[in-house]
Amino acid sequence: MFLKLAWRNIWRNKKRSVIILISIVIGIIAIIFFEALSVGLVNQMLDNQISIHTAHIQVHKHGFNDEKLVQNYLPNVEEVVVNLRKINKVKFISRRVISYGLITTAENSSGILIVGVVPEEERNITKISEYVIEGNYFLKNKNEILISKRLAKSLGISLNEKIVLLASRVDGKVGSELFRVVGIFQTPNSAFDKSTIYINLRDAQEMLGLGNNISEITIISTNVNEIMMLKENIAHKLGPNYEVLSYRELIPSLVMQQEMTGSWMLIIYVIIGLAMIFGIINTFLMSVFERINEFGVLKAIGMHNRKLFLMIIYEAIFLGILGSFIGSVLGLTLVIYLSKVGLNFAVFAEGLSAWGIAAIIYPEVELTGVVKAVIVIIVISVLASMYPALKALRLQPVQAIRHI
Amino acid sequence: MIKVVNLKKIYQDNGVPVKALDNINLDFEKREFTVIAGPSGSGKTTLLNLIGALDLPTEGKVFFEGEDLSLKSKSELAELRLYKLGFVFQAFNLIPVLTALENVEFTMILMGVPEEERHERAYAILEELKIAELANKRPNEMSGGQQQRVAVARAIVTNPSVVLADEPTANLDSDTGTQLMNLMEKLNRDKNITFIFSSHDPVVIERGRRHIILRDGKVVSDTSK
Ligand SMILES: Nc1ncnc2c1ncn2[C@@H]1O[C@H](COP(=O)(O)OP(=O)(O)OP(=O)(O)O)[C@@H](O)[C@H]1O
Ligand SMILES: [Mg+2]
Numbered sequence: 001m002f003l004k005l006a007w008r009n010i011w012r013n014k015k016r017s018v019i020i021l022i023s024i025v026i027g028i029i030a031i032i033f034f035e036a037l038s039v040g041l042v043n044q045m046l047d048n049q050i051s052i053h054t055a056h057i058q059v060h061k062h063g064f065n066d067e068k069l070v071q072n073y074l075p076n077v078e079e080v081v082v083n084l085r086k087i088n089k090v091k092f093i094s095r096r097v098i099s100y101g102l103i104t105t106a107e108n109s110s111g112i113l114i115v116g117v118v119p120e121e122e123r124n125i126t127k128i129s130e131y132v133i134e135g136n137y138f139l140k141n142k143n144e145i146l147i148s149k150r151l152a153k154s155l156g157i158s159l160n161e162k163i164v165l166l167a168s169r170v171d172g173k174v175g176s177e178l179f180r181v182v183g184i185f186q187t188p189n190s191a192f193d194k195s196t197i198y199i200n201l202r203d204a205q206e207m208l209g210l211g212n213n214i215s216e217i218t219i220i221s222t223n224v225n226e227i228m229m230l231k232e233n234i235a236h237k238l239g240p241n242y243e244v245l246s247y248r249e250l251i252p253s254l255v256m257q258q259e260m261t262g263s264w265m266l267i268i269y270v271i272i273g274l275a276m277i278f279g280i281i282n283t284f285l286m287s288v289f290e291r292i293n294e295f296g297v298l299k300a301i302g303m304h305n306r307k308l309f310l311m312i313i314y315e316a317i318f319l320g321i322l323g324s325f326i327g328s329v330l331g332l333t334l335v336i337y338l339s340k341v342g343l344n345f346a347v348f349a350e351g352l353s354a355w356g357i358a359a360i361i362y363p364e365v366e367l368t369g370v371v372k373a374v375i376v377i378i379v380i381s382v383l384a385s386m387y388p389a390l391k392a393l394r395l396q397p398v399q400a401i402r403h404i
Numbered sequence: 405m406i407k408v409v410n411l412k413k414i415y416q417d418n419g420v421p422v423k424a425l426d427n428i429n430l431d432f433e434k435r436e437f438t439v440i441a442g443p444s445g446s447g448k449t450t451l452l453n454l455i456g457a458l459d460l461p462t463e464g465k466v467f468f469e470g471e472d473l474s475l476k477s478k479s480e481l482a483e484l485r486l487y488k489l490g491f492v493f494q495a496f497n498l499i500p501v502l503t504a505l506e507n508v509e510f511t512m513i514l515m516g517v518p519e520e521e522r523h524e525r526a527y528a529i530l531e532e533l534k535i536a537e538l539a540n541k542r543p544n545e546m547s548g549g550q551q552q553r554v555a556v557a558r559a560i561v562t563n564p565s566v567v568l569a570d571e572p573t574a575n576l577d578s579d580t581g582t583q584l585m586n587l588m589e590k591l592n593r594d595k596n597i598t599f600i601f602s603s604h605d606p607v608v609i610e611r612g613r614r615h616i617i618l619r620d621g622k623v624v625s626d627t628s629k
Contacts, residue, residue, distance in 0.1 A: 002513075009501055012500070299458075300491045301490075301511050302489075302511065303486075305482070
């Protein structure tokens with residue numbers, strides 16, 4: 001009956017309840033939207049980074065990640081490759097030579113990371129082949145280079161023109177080679193673009209005097225959810241001479257951002273929560289004061305304060321539940337729709353690409369996020385109704401009746 | 405059964421003390437049908453409220469069945485009102501969102517009476533008071549007299565020992581008022597419920613078997629027929 005009473009009381013003043021409902025609905029939608037957006041954003045940044053270059057797992061000689069020297073090449077490559085191929089859940093592997101170097105033209109030069117790849121292997125691992133916007137993804141000739149559009153622009157060169165790469169060799173001398181630009185790429189990450197070039201693994205080995213040695217092996221797992229397990233497994237098989245790193249260790253800043261989404265959401269929760277609390281307190285206070293004589297009668301006929309308090313809280317819970325339900329349905333519909341078509345931030349594309357984000361962001365729905373939002377909103381409604389409810393209790397029954 | 409000793413109530417009206425009751429001593433016996441009369445502002449409502457534990461006296465004590473109300477906690481007083489007392493106010497007695505039947509059931513819900521019994525008793529009372537046809541109506545669909553009858557039904561459904569009614573007929577026309585008095589008298593006779601009510605109306609006052617007349621917060625006369 002108290003529930004029935006609370007339910008009917010809600011609909012006594014439809015306008016007021018609808019106002020509270022609308023604010024709850026907007027609150028829920030906002031929370032769901034921001035949560036999905038930030039999750040989508042960070043995941044996209046991470047996915048981009050993984051698919052542009054990092055891959056799921058990298059294997060190096062121990063210590064290479066901290067000091068990327070040509071001399072730190074992988075021992076026993078052949079054996080490692082054979083072993084890796086035998087491991088379950090290793091889907092693709094790609095061999096790379098990595099070295100810092102200088103790219104120079106007649107007028108300009110720029111420090112870059114030289115990545116020597118086996119084009120066919122790399123195609124399975126990263127999307128760099130798809131990011132080629134001019135020319136080709138290698139043509140099987142000697143000394144071909146892929147550079148980004150940005151770098152080409154800043155160096156003032158274009159397709160088919162020649163550049164010189166300089167890098168220090170294994171023997172300590174400086175190696176230099178003439179390369180022809182066969183392809184120009186553009187990834188969503190402008191910082192990466194400015195600092196990375198691709199050449200053939202063989203050419204890199206030759207220029208750096210590596211022989212048949214390579215610097216790293218990148219791996220794509222068959223199951224994205226078991227990368228950590230796979231990593232442990234590989235590390236165990238290869239032993240302590242090798243370092244096996246997952247993308248989590250390779251791009252810690254992004255992983256941290258992913259984890260920080262929670263903190264961002266907390267701030268959003270607080271802002272939305274405060275706005276709602278004040279709105280609800282206000283409307284509930286009005287509704288309580290309007291009913292003061294009624295509360296007086298209820299107290300006079302023997303209703304305990306506790307029950308009266310509960311009755312008012314029930315009203316808030318009902319509004320919270322109803323509002324959350326409507327809000328979740330609308331919010332989820334919105335976010336699911338946006339997760340399909342994407343949210344176009346083309347206007348900010350320049351700024352976003354500096355962060356490695358594409359212009360279209362696909363919000364990602366996380367059901368736990370929705371559940372959290374609903375719980376938070378219901379708690380907020382209850383908290384906000386507590387003050388008005390306490391106010392109603394303070395009244396002596398006779399004072400309440402006197403308002404008649 | 406109710407004893408009022410040296411009862412004083414002083415209100416603060418914007419810092420000015422207003423003496424609403426001044427040293428009242430009264431005894432109420434079982435089965436009384438008592439009217440409290442007196443001009444406006446003489447303290448009738450204040451006295452009924454103090455007897456009904458709806459307010460606290462400034463000085464003096466109210467004993468209910470020998471128990472000192474000043475020693476009871478808020479929650480014990482709520483219990484007392486629930487189990488021992490029935491109230492009928494001048495107006496707005498009923499909860500607007502509940503039907504007549506639900507209003508009558510409400511006190512029994514507070515007492516924890518199981519649903520079926522609650523239903524039966526509420527219906528029985530409505531029938532007894534000849535207002536069964538109002539069972540599913542909400543207060544705003546009833547006349548003032550009908551609302552007051554439902555209020556009486558609610559007050560007595562818990563079998564209280566005392567019903568306190570502050571000007572129960574004030575908002576009713578004289579015919580309806582008389583009918584309400586008939587009803588109260590009948591309940592007093594048949595169910596041995598003590599009634600203490602206040603009124604301005606000479607016709608209503610005439611119906612009381614004991615007349616307590618207040619003036620300026622003092623009892624100026626106390627007579628029984
Ligand atoms: N809450 C209050 N604050 C200040 N003064 C009050 C308060 N309640 C009652 N009074 C004063 O106490 C006196 C007694 O009031 P009370 O309501 O008991 O009279 P009454 O006999 O019921 O009057 P009426 O016939 O108009 O209902 C009056 O002077 C009134 O103004
Ligand atoms: Mg009065």
